[in-house]
Amino acid sequence: MNTRGVAAFAGVLLGAAATVAPARAEEPIVIGFDMPLSGWFQPIDDGTIKGARLAIEDINAKGGVLGRKLKEVDFDMKSEPPLGADGAIDLISKGAKLILVPSDFDFGGPGANVAQSKNVIVFSGASDPKFGVGGIGNMAYSVSVASQVQGAMMAEWAYHKKGWRTAYVLLDNTINFTKSLCGNFAERWKKLAGDAALLGQDTFLNNDPSITTQATRIASLPKKPDFVFLCSYVPGGPSAIKQLRAAGVDQPILTGESMDGDYWLGMVPGINKFYVVDYGSIAGDDSDKAINDFYARFKAKYGKPADVSYTLRGYSEIEAFAHAVARARSTDGDKVAAAMDQFKNEPLVIGPTDFTDKLHIQLTRPMSIIEVENGKYHFVDKYAIKDVPADIKY
Numbered sequence: 001m002n003t004r005g006v007a008a009f010a011g012v013l014l015g016a017a018a019t020v021a022p023a024r025a026e027e028p029i030v031i032g033f034d035m036p037l038s039g040w041f042q043p044i045d046d047g048t049i050k051g052a053r054l055a056i057e058d059i060n061a062k063g064g065v066l067g068r069k070l071k072e073v074d075f076d077m078k079s080e081p082p083l084g085a086d087g088a089i090d091l092i093s094k095g096a097k098l099i100l101v102p103s104d105f106d107f108g109g110p111g112a113n114v115a116q117s118k119n120v121i122v123f124s125g126a127s128d129p130k131f132g133v134g135g136i137g138n139m140a141y142s143v144s145v146a147s148q149v150q151g152a153m154m155a156e157w158a159y160h161k162k163g164w165r166t167a168y169v170l171l172d173n174t175i176n177f178t179k180s181l182c183g184n185f186a187e188r189w190k191k192l193a194g195d196a197a198l199l200g201q202d203t204f205l206n207n208d209p210s211i212t213t214q215a216t217r218i219a220s221l222p223k224k225p226d227f228v229f230l231c232s233y234v235p236g237g238p239s240a241i242k243q244l245r246a247a248g249v250d251q252p253i254l255t256g257e258s259m260d261g262d263y264w265l266g267m268v269p270g271i272n273k274f275y276v277v278d279y280g281s282i283a284g285d286d287s288d289k290a291i292n293d294f295y296a297r298f299k300a301k302y303g304k305p306a307d308v309s310y311t312l313r314g315y316s317e318i319e320a321f322a323h324a325v326a327r328a329r330s331t332d333g334d335k336v337a338a339a340m341d342q343f344k345n346e347p348l349v350i351g352p353t354d355f356t357d358k359l360h361i362q363l364t365r366p367m368s369i370i371e372v373e374n375g376k377y378h379f380v381d382k383y384a385i386k387d388v389p390a391d392i393k394y
Contacts, residue, residue: 032087038079056070073094077111100314101115109135120139121333143320144257149385155189160386166223168218169202173204178258188387204240206232227253241274253274259276291349
């Protein structure tokens with residue numbers, strides 16, 4: 001069992017439960033899943049949903065929170081953002097005290113805005129700092145590391161830990177996450193290595209059938225970069241990697257969490273020299289034992305290994321809410337938010353987590369660096385950013 005997660009607050013739950021009236025203790029705490037249970041976004045958040053369900057099961061096995069079990073109620077927003085608002089209204093009408101929305105600001109925003117207006121805590125795995133106090137309101141939280149931090153973090157890691165000195169940026173210019181990731185990588189890289197160390201920048205769109213021009217441009221450089229920084233997601237990202245390799249671009253390729261997971265590796269058979277930053281190694285070889293224990297229990301629960309680290313986000317969203325409710329001794333939104341805003345190195349399975357009344361996303365938590373060799377994942381490093389970007393708007 002994960003000693004950092006559920007066990008860390010079991011004593012708090014038992015103590016709080018003693019103060020709850022017997023009749024109220026029988027009422028479940030409703031958690032609303034306003035999530036893409038179908039549609040094209042479903043595979044992206046499937047791991048988040050499964051992780052959250054495992055957390056509910058674990059917490060209920062410990063007696064629940066305030067002596068009350070957690071109860072999941074679902075609404076399928078069908079990967080259509082406007083339906084998220086309808087879903088939040090429906091779930092809140094059924095008593096939801098916590099709403100989970102998709103792991104993207106644009107997809108999760110409509111549901112989150114409704115939850116905010118009704119004073120209900122809402123969690124997302126979104127990496128956009130706007131999913132928080134500034135963009136949604138004081139009820140909106142993310143356990144994820146901000147996209148700006150991820151880009152700058154990978155620049156630091158490549159420079160300080162690998163000793164690389166030249167880079168080329170290839171941006172899939174379709175979503176805000178990839179734009180922010182590449183933009184902050186480029187800015188930090190030039191600060192570390194100098195403007196001339198960025199040998200070029202190119203763009204494509206996720207649904208482009210070919211990036212031959214961009215791949216040829218990189219392959220034809222008189223001075224080859226030490227690595228390529230790719231900002232994309234499935235399916236365009238794997239397609240781009242395959243075309244880069246076919247064009248003779250054999251340099252290491254680095255990327256952010258949007259290409260996390262091994263579910264797509266079959267699209268690029270035998271992929272090598274690929275590095276991705278994520279929340280914990282799904283191979284079970286992370287330097288954090290609690291993460292490895294979590295993946296072992298995930299496999300036991302679902303009968304197969306996790307294929308993406310987003311499972312840690314879903315689990316930790318439920319953990320964070322449970323910790324705060326136990327301390328607030330209430331499910332009232334304002335009281336839960338006040339308790340959550342006191343989190344400092346809170347021991348969630350995803351790692352130490354901080355919230356304040358102004359900051360509802362992670363900036364300094366270490367992330368795992370994963371390498372893919374011969375189509376197989378393995379952990380190589382745990383890295384925390386040294387210099388948080390100053391212009392993050394949250």
